[in-house]
Amino acid sequence: MPWCTDCDRFLSPSSVRxxxxxxxxxxxxxxxxxxxxxxxxxxxxxxxxxxxxxxPWHLKLLAAAIVVYLAWRLVQGVDWLLG
Ligand SMILES: [Zn+2]
Structure with a gap:
């Protein structure tokens, strides 16, 4: 830890010039x-x-497929709740 004897205080390493x-x-x-x-x-x-x-393109395809699947499951869930 840097120490300044004139100011009588410790300095953080990042504050030293x-x-x-x-x-x-x-x-x-x-x-x-x-x-x-x-x-x-x-x-x-x-x-x-x-x-x-x-x-990679296959990762985008996988993400798109997951979105489509979850949207379809959401539709099914809402249908189940109402019916
Ligand atoms: Zn000083």
Missing amino acids: DDGTCPHCGRAVEGGELAVRARETRRSAEPDEEPLPPI
């Missing part, structure tokens, strides 16, 4: 370099967003 200094007083922070380095590695470790592959 990129050069490892305090955002309030601008002085170097104890553990600030570590926090910045951890932030950089975490940022570079994040995988790039890959575009999703298109939905």
